[in-house]
Amino acid sequence: MTRQQLKNSGKLIKKTCMPKNDVTEDQVGEIDQGKFIEDRNVMCYIACVYSMGQAVKNNKIVFDAMIKQVDMMFPPEMKEPYKAAIEKCKGVAKNYKDICDASYWTAKCIYEADPANFNWLILFVLTSTMTRQQLKNSSKLLKKTCMAKNDVTEDLIGNIEKGKFIEERNVMCYIACIYQMTQVVKNNKLSYEASMKQVDIMYPPEMKASVKVSIENCKDMSKKYADLCEASYWTAKCLYEDNPKDFIFA
Known part of the structure; x- marks a missing residue:
């Protein structure tokens, strides 16, 4: 990706982590310029971004x-x-047991080590809602990670959005991965409430009502499957058909 594409692809992650941690653009919008506000919510916002970027495992930053x-x-x-x-900052996280503290001070260290190239998934200025194209563009990072x-x-998986659902285990788990990264999976189950909240936060006004109707119509689909990959696959297929x-979809 180019630097601009990398920025664009982080919009969805930022849009998810901001409300989850109750932070404003004033608090997190200038982190790329070295403005690290030492506030608990900001720290946990950074941890959320690292988690969604698949850099956190077992509540610890994984530098590999x-x-x-x-x-x-x-x-x-x-x-x-x-x-x-x-590499220079990988030892910072070891000083903190708490993932929010570890994420914050690691990010600050990385910025100070190389301000010119500091670029990660919390840098991006967002509008209050996204257009359909912005939604698609912002999912590029999630897609690349989950593929x-x-x-x-x-x-x-390239034509899922057009209704091409290949009934294969890896495809099913790819869909589950996208749902996990967009924070609509709770306790290894799809969350109806979280799905509705994501639509309210991110979808353009003209799409919100219709997408929420589809979520309502398909909310019981996942209850038929104990396995998250299967539940995600058949729920996504239901949403498309509805x-x-x-x-x-990414």
């Missing part, structure tokens, strides 16, 4: 995962300096 994300997504000219900054994690190709015109 962070390096892998840089290799996968950052533009060539940024990879080496950014990885050097990560690699579930070993699926573009041929397998309203193909407004169905958006």
